[in-house]
Amino acid sequence: MTNLRIATVNKAIAAEGIALELVSGEGYFYFIGEGVNHAFNTSSVYTYRLNNQTLAAWIADARRCADEIAEAA
Numbered sequence: 001m002t003n004l005r006i007a008t009v010n011k012a013i014a015a016e017g018i019a020l021e022l023v024s025g026e027g028y029f030y031f032i033g034e035g036v037n038h039a040f041n042t043s044s045v046y047t048y049r050l051n052n053q054t055l056a057a058w059i060a061d062a063r064r065c066a067d068e069i070a071e072a073a
Contacts, residue, residue: 009022
């Protein structure tokens with residue numbers, strides 16, 4: 001697994017056309033963006049380290065979150 005950085009993940013998410021941004025909390029990561037407040041309970045990813053997931057997994061999480069936000073709107 002590569003040494004990911006949040007900027008790398010966010011660049012890949014944007015390249016997929018997903019309008020969310022990954023940010024770091026204490027012991028977890030979450031997505032911010034338009035509509036997240038409507039589905040905030042689904043926007044967190046409970047992993048302590050960014051590199052506990054692959055880049056593909058982060059993109060899949062962002063896509064899942066974006067889909068859930070769209071459904072809640």
